[in-house]
Amino acid sequence: MSSFLDRLTGRVRLGGWLAVAAPVIAILFAVLITSAVLLVAGNDPVEAFRTLADYGSQPPTMALILNTSVGYYISALAVAVGFRMNLFNIGVDGQYRLAAVVAAGLGGAAVLPGVLNIVLTIVCAVVVGALWAAIAGVLKVTRGVSEVISTIMLNAIATGVGSWLVSNYFGVLNGNDLATRPIPDDAHVPGIPLVAGAPQPVNGFIVLAVILGAAYYVLLNRTRFGFDLRATGQSETAAVASGVNVRRMVVATMVISGAVAGLSGMPELLGASFKYSNNFPTGLGFTGIAIALLGRNNPVGMAVGALLWAFLDTSSDALQLLNISKEIVQIMQGVIVLSVIVAYELVHRYRIVAEQRRVSRELAAPAEPEGAAA
Amino acid sequence: MKILYGMQRPDEGEIRINGSPVGFHTPADAIAAGIGMVHQHFMLADNLTVLENVVLGSEPRKGGIALDFAAAHKRIKEISDAYGLGIRPDATVEELGVGDRQRVEILKVLYRGARILILDEPTAVLVPHEVEELFGNLRDLVSQGLTILFISHKLDEVLRVADAITVIRRGTTVATVDPKDVTARGLAELMVGSELPSPETRESTVTDVVALSVRGLSVLTDGRAVVDDASFDIHKGEVLGIAGVEGNGQAELVEAIMGMRACTADLLTLNGASIADWSTLRRRAGGIGYIPEDRHRHGLLLESPLWENRVLGHQTRRPNARGIWIDRAGARADTRRIVEEYDVRTPGIDVDAAALSGGNQQKLIVGREMSGDPVLLIASHPTRGVDVGAQAAIWDHLRRARAAGLAVLLISADLDELIGLSDSLKVILRGRIVADVDPATVTPEQLGSAMTGAGEGA
Structure with missing residues (x-):
């Protein structure tokens, strides 16, 4: 039988309308709780939600949401690959930051011109992320170190290594601001004017995000590797008996997860700030965990989750106009994740019972004479 | 209950x-x-x-x-x-x-x-x-x-x-x-609800061709030999039964042959080729079918549909795979065949394995492991916890496969099943093979005392 953890990370699938019912129930529930919180804080929930809706439907906001969600989505994909195999890569955060530092250093050095520099920078980020994650994978299979512990530790180490690299090798002082050398203009990934009426274009990496989402789906559902990965996540014992080399799968999955994690910093680096400084966004890896949970590791679900998360992030400014503190938004994000987990658990239990009933009903209908039930 | x-x-x-x-x-x-x-x-x-x-x-x-x-x-x-x-x-x-x-x-x-x-x-x-x-x-x-x-x-x-x-x-x-x-x-x-099945096999189909040969196989756990110097041959068309009280090394022996557990052996060959260095996957692809003792732990992905369970353990072979890709259509069609031929009672191949009864889950596993022309079938407690109808069907399939030249290693706690199906029987006690008995003459009581070390064996 599946454990609560399996259901939490979506290794157990829900079919049909139930897959949609759970998140809808969860969001309604989250709205209810948030309304209660708003009322207690002395604000009008109806007005707050109307403001949120107004704000979210304006073109500049929509572009902003899309931009923010690109990194979130890629980060969630990195987490989800591990989740599907029962690996908790808490280290996406360290992996993307270290990858971004090294890639920024290399990109800023501009050893290659133009598009080639973009490619080189991206490849560098992928390799650094993958290597950093591989440390945790190798430790797990050779020494039995829990990847949760090792990736958390590696996050702290990545922070240290990143600062050391910036201050000793890659950093240039510009006023008081220590940052890597800016990546030259010819190696900037151009934006796409996707939202009509918005002043800024949408980050070009949105294309990569969509491709990665599709690749994630194909890898997991259509390839032998994906089958082995899901089988290992569902039942390691059954996977071993079926001939899966679990050690190799652990390392391979960590490498893939880390490689994708390395990519998740690129929309910011090559599409927005073009250098790594103290202002480079942090915590993307942890947001990715929340979104992977929210989207149940489903590529479409995570896209919706990333957009919702980005919307809530950007909307906190609008709420301040109503004198609603921006922390309300964080409460809302937390409540949504919790509600989703609870709602899926309820729907899952319902589904198991319903399916067993259905099977016994359909089998009982054409009552054949032979065959006994235990 | x-x-x-x-x-x-x-x-x-x-x-x-x-x-x-x-x-x-x-x-x-x-x-x-x-x-x-x-x-x-x-x-x-x-x-x-x-x-x-x-x-x-x-x-x-x-x-x-x-x-x-x-x-x-x-x-x-x-x-x-x-x-x-x-x-x-x-x-x-x-x-x-x-x-x-x-x-x-x-x-x-x-x-x-x-x-x-x-x-x-x-x-x-x-x-x-x-x-x-x-x-x-x-x-x-x-x-x-x-x-x-x-x-x-x-x-x-x-x-x-x-x-x-x-x-x-x-x-x-x-x-x-x-x-x-x-x-x-x-x-x-x-x-x-109908005629009673019996596990008896009729005439011998044992051939001279050795399918699996094991010499001096030992498994060490914490410095203790849980399987100690086991040696036997299984011929094509032969069912070799291993009798023993549970926990006397049967599970470890099976896992060693499957390559799931480290072991030392002087000789381990399948169809004449040494498989000692082969991975579990290669052994399976080389023609070992495996009906595990605990189907929930080792045989099935309970929360996956039946057709994905068809792929499990056969994920490198046709009709389930083509190169690096899973062949969904092929796997689904072959699952339908198994459901049909092995009388797996299910409303369809998209229901989760967990929704089936134990007997039907086991029939699916038997059908899967008989697919792809296995040379050797390892059947660990193949009818444990299944109803009498499924038991009879599984016995039938084992007999038919044996007649077609399959070598079967049968581990069971059901002495009637062992005596009825086996062409030869060995008794395992504390990891050692302690006796050879003739299934044609031995009684369950004699076998029982040999298993506990009470008697001299038959």
């Missing part, structure tokens, strides 16, 4: 105890109502003493916090003496044999005040003389006014021990009979 013990709720109907209706929401309710359950798989902590295991979860308190072991000790002794269980409260569970452990389980529920005992397949893990002891204990309990619900697939045992028998088929009561008025055959026909 789960409903009686409060683990599941009934959709309709009622339960009455001593005439008054009751409703259970949790096992705790059932325990409070005096119902106790002895599970098929023991739920004991090996490193604790009998006393600690018995009081676990309902510890007697002294002054609110401290445990009152003296009182518990006294009560356990009282119960043990009253029902003639002969239990030493201070022994650790790991030193106890299977029969003793079962008595500890029974004592555990009696300690909680149970007056109605549910025993789920209590004899599955016992050898014949332990079964006799158990039945003696049960008669003592009944004579003291307790009620026992004895659930079993083994008809002769039910006939011997029960005062009244209720036959359930597909979840419905089909008959309630008096054991004095019914024969084992009659009872079995009630259960199956």
Whole structure:
């Protein structure tokens, strides 16, 4: 039988309308709780939600949401690959930051011109992320170190290594601001004017995000590797008996997860700030965990989750106009994740019972004479 | 059974105890109502003493916090003496044999005040003389006014021990009979609803061609040899049975042959090729089919649809895969074939494996492992926990495959199954193969004493 953890990370699938019912129930529930919180804080929930809706439907906001969600989505994909195999890569955060530092250093050095520099920078980020994650994978299979512990530790180490690299090798002082050398203009990934009426274009990496989402789906559902990965996540014992080399799968999955994690910093680096400084966004890896949970590791679900998360992030400014503190938004994000987990658990239990009933009903209908039930 | 013990709720109907209706929401309710359950798989902590295991979860308190072991000790002794269980409260569970452990389980529920005992397949893990002891204990309990619900697939045992028998088929009561008025055959026909199957194989199909050859295979765990210098050959068309009390190295032997567990061997060949260095995957692709002992742990992805379970263990081979890709259409079509040919009762191939009954899950596994022309089939307890109908079908498939030249390594706790299906039989005891017996002449009693090391073997 599946454990609560399996259901939490979506290794157990829900079919049909139930897959949609759970998140809808969860969001309604989250709205209810948030309304209660708003009322207690002395604000009008109806007005707050109307403001949120107004704000979210304006073109500049929509572009902003899309931009923010690109990194979130890629980060969630990195987490989800591990989740599907029962690996908790808490280290996406360290992996993307270290990858971004090294890639920024290399990109800023501009050893290659133009598009080639973009490619080189991206490849560098992928390799650094993958290597950093591989440390945790190798430790797990050779020494039995829990990847949760090792990736958390590696996050702290990545922070240290990143600062050391910036201050000793890659950093240039510009006023008081220590940052890597800016990546030259010819190696900037151009934006796409996707939202009509918005002043800024949408980050070009949105294309990569969509491709990665599709690749994630194909890898997991259509390839032998994906089958082995899901089988290992569902039942390691059954996977071993079926001939899966679990050690190799652990390392391979960590490498893939880390490689994708390395990519998740690129929309910011090559599409927005073009250098790594103290202002480079942090915590993307942890947001990715929340979104992977929210989207149940489903590529479409995570896209919706990333957009919702980005919307809530950007909307906190609008709420301040109503004198609603921006922390309300964080409460809302937390409540949504919790509600989703609870709602899926309820729907899952319902589904198991319903399916067993259905099977016994359909089998009982054409009552054949032979065959006994235990 | 789960409903009686409060683990599941009934959709309709009622339960009455001593005439008054009751409703259970949790096992705790059932325990409070005096119902106790002895599970098929023991739920004991090996490193604790009998006393600690018995009081676990309902510890007697002294002054609110401290445990009152003296009182518990006294009560356990009282119960043990009253029902003639002969239990030493201070022994650790790991030193106890299977029969003793079962008595500890029974004592555990009696300690909680149970007056109605549910025993789920209590004899599955016992050898014949332990079964006799158990039945003696049960008669003592009944004579003291307790009620026992004895659930079993083994008809002769039910006939011997029960005062009244209720036959359930597909979840419905089909008959309630008096054991004095019914024969084992009659009872079995009630259960199956048709003719009774028997595990006997007819003429020998053993050939001279060796499929699997094992010489000097040992498995070490914590410096102890759990399989010690095992050697045997299995020929094409031969069923080699391994008899032994569970936990004597059978599981480790199977896992070593499957490449799931490290072992040392002088020789390990399949069809003449050495497979000692092969991975599990390569061994499977090389023609070893595997019906695992615990289908839930090793045989199935319970929360995946049937067609994905068809792929499991065969994920590199046609019709399930093409290069690096999973061939969905091929796998689905072949799953339909298995469902058809092996009579897996399911509404479709998209339901989860967990929704099927044990017998149908097992038929799916048998069908899967027979696919792709295996050379050797390792069948560990192939009919454990399946209904009589599925059992007969599985036996049929094994016989047919044997006639077609398959070599079969059969591990089973069901002595009739071993004797009936095997062309040759070996007895394993503490990891060593201690005897060769001829299945044509041996009786279950002789085999049972060879398995426990009581006799000289046949």
